[in-house]
Amino acid sequence: MIEVKNLKKGFEDKLVIKGVDATMQAGKCNLIIGSSGSGKTVFMKCLVGLFEPDEGEILYSGNDLVTMSDEEKKETRKQIGMLFQGSALFDSLTVEQNVMFPLDMFTKDSYQDKLKRVNEVLARVNLKDANKKFPAEISGGMKKRVGIARAIVLNPKYLFCDEPNSGLDPQTSLVIDQLIKELTTEYNITTVINTHDMNSVMEIGDNIIYMYQGHKEWEGNNKEIIFNKNEKLNSFIFASEFLKDAKDMRMLEVKGKIDNDRNMDELLNSDEDVLNS
Amino acid sequence: MKLFTETGRYLLMLKGMFSKPENGKMYWKEFMHQCSDIGIGSLGIVVIISFFMGAVSAVQTAYQLVSPIIPKSTIAQIVRDTVILEFAPTLVCIVLAGVVGSKIASELGNMRVSEQIDALEIMGINSKAYLVMPKILAALLVIPMLVVVSAGLGILGGRIAGTSSGILSSADYTKGLLQNFTPYNVFFAMAKSYTFAFFISSIPAFYGYNVSGGALEIGRASTKSVVVSCVLILMADYVLSALLL
Numbered sequence: 001m002i003e004v005k006n007l008k009k010g011f012e013d014k015l016v017i018k019g020v021d022a023t024m025q026a027g028k029c030n031l032i033i034g035s036s037g038s039g040k041t042v043f044m045k046c047l048v049g050l051f052e053p054d055e056g057e058i059l060y061s062g063n064d065l066v067t068m069s070d071e072e073k074k075e076t077r078k079q080i081g082m083l084f085q086g087s088a089l090f091d092s093l094t095v096e097q098n099v100m101f102p103l104d105m106f107t108k109d110s111y112q113d114k115l116k117r118v119n120e121v122l123a124r125v126n127l128k129d130a131n132k133k134f135p136a137e138i139s140g141g142m143k144k145r146v147g148i149a150r151a152i153v154l155n156p157k158y159l160f161c162d163e164p165n166s167g168l169d170p171q172t173s174l175v176i177d178q179l180i181k182e183l184t185t186e187y188n189i190t191t192v193i194n195t196h197d198m199n200s201v202m203e204i205g206d207n208i209i210y211m212y213q214g215h216k217e218w219e220g221n222n223k224e225i226i227f228n229k230n231e232k233l234n235s236f237i238f239a240s241e242f243l244k245d246a247k248d249m250r251m252l253e254v255k256g257k258i259d260n261d262r263n264m265d266e267l268l269n270s271d272e273d274v275l276n277s
Numbered sequence: 278m279k280l281f282t283e284t285g286r287y288l289l290m291l292k293g294m295f296s297k298p299e300n301g302k303m304y305w306k307e308f309m310h311q312c313s314d315i316g317i318g319s320l321g322i323v324v325i326i327s328f329f330m331g332a333v334s335a336v337q338t339a340y341q342l343v344s345p346i347i348p349k350s351t352i353a354q355i356v357r358d359t360v361i362l363e364f365a366p367t368l369v370c371i372v373l374a375g376v377v378g379s380k381i382a383s384e385l386g387n388m389r390v391s392e393q394i395d396a397l398e399i400m401g402i403n404s405k406a407y408l409v410m411p412k413i414l415a416a417l418l419v420i421p422m423l424v425v426v427s428a429g430l431g432i433l434g435g436r437i438a439g440t441s442s443g444i445l446s447s448a449d450y451t452k453g454l455l456q457n458f459t460p461y462n463v464f465f466a467m468a469k470s471y472t473f474a475f476f477i478s479s480i481p482a483f484y485g486y487n488v489s490g491g492a493l494e495i496g497r498a499s500t501k502s503v504v505v506s507c508v509l510i511l512m513a514d515y516v517l518s519a520l521l522l
Contacts, residue, residue, distance in 0.1 A: 048399055049398075050395055050399070070296075074299075074401040076401075077398075077399060077400065077401035078400070078401045080399055080401075084392045084395065084396060085392070086391055088392040088393050088396040089393075091391075101400075102400055104302075104303055105300045105303055105400065105402060106299065106300070106400075106401075160399075
């Protein structure tokens with residue numbers, strides 16, 4: 001679990017993150033959403049320690065990343081896996097070498113053991129026969145999967161994904177989302193995803209934080225987000241006429257069911273199947 | 278003011294390189310890789326420029342020494358000393374500042390822009406120690422070796438040019454090479470090589486490591502690093518000459 005308390009971060013005179021409190025639960029996909037410039041990337045970079053916050057606490061299982069010594073930070077970072085927007089694979093290394101890199105750096109296992117582990121995680125992300133290929137020779141979706149494989153090869157407790165679906169077609173995006181969701185529940189990882197993709201929000205958003213101009217504007221899950229009454233969030237989520245219509249139709253559909261025999265709170269809290277139907 | 282800020286950031290980057298390696302084997306592997314990249318990768322251009330530098334030096338010295346009372350062997354002596362004192366360390370290092378420097382700056386710049394450096398940091402690896410330190414150490418090891426090779430080839434080039442064009446005989450050239458040889462000149466050349474090797478590797482590493490933006494900024498960083506390295510090499514050349522000669 002990651003707890004964030006009163007996090008503030010600014011650059012020169014401009015405060016970008018204005019005191020955010022949040023809790024990222026283990027075994028769940030925690031999504032950070034928001035329009036461009038809302039501070040979600042800065043927020044995530046603070047969480048992983050790439051930016052040092054001006055104020056506040058970032059607690060990894062109770063230990064504050066901000067006040068940790070460099071050695072403690074190094075140890076904490078070994079428990080973190082991250083999937084970058086552009087995958088950030090090392091160009092000069094093959095797929096196999098990329099995934100093996102954290103093992104080479106932090107374990108003393110034999111080559112055979114490392115290779116076995118690499119093949120395991122590559123199989124887990126549905127990538128076979130790509131071991132000897134270089135990043136330039138594989139597609140964007142494959143790069144993301146290699147990035148995920150590299151992020152999970154050391155069995156991290158925390159997984160961060162920065163725009164995991166950017167540049168991918170909707171079908172591949174769905175595959176990546178499902179993969180992240182499966183890994184999160186399978187290994188009980190605390191997953192934090194920074195995304196613009198509304199499909200991801202609806203599919204895997206166990207806990208969603210909406211950032212607006214540097215502060216947390218709304219928090220909830222993928223069931224609650226449809227019925228939220230926050231105007232800023234609604235204008236962000238349902239930006240197009242198509243999505244507005246889709247929301248209205250869903251509201252009418254659900255309202256019909258509510259009017260029959262139950263109220264909205266009961267529906268949200270209990271019957272997931274009704275919403276998914 | 279900007280100069281002081283940049284100098285401070287440069288010194289902080291150098292300070293940041295010193296930490297316990299996460300895995301000595303991986304650092305050694307990276308160091309050897311850089312030795313090969315910088316040394317073997319630049320050997321071709323060093324061989325070519327050194328040979329012709331010596332040849333031109335012999336021909337032009339002969340052109341200027343018109344007095345019949347000056348023995349022909351003096352040409353070899355002048356070629357030897359100019360090659361060892363100036364051409365091999367300074368000229369070769371200026372060429373290497375372009376070849377090696379731009380490569381280091383663009384490689385690190387590309388890694389920064391494509392978040393590969395961030396990926397290393399997230400893994401808990403000191404990216405300055407893993408990426409910058411092996412480059413500097415490799416340069417400090419192989420660039421002086423290249424300078425030695427360059428000096429040898431320059432003297433050889435002078436011999437071939439001098440004897441093939443009939444300026445002086447092979448015996449005169451050998452005699453000139455052995456006359457009044459000062460071993461201190463070799464020490465001076467090595468002192469310059471180590472100093473320049475440090476600039477050639479650390480300045481581009483600084484500009485490449487701190488790139489922000491995209492492809493355009495990588496190009497700018499690469500160009501700036503070569504310009505700054507060359508200027509520093511020439512300034513250090515003067516300072517070392519004034520101090521050590």
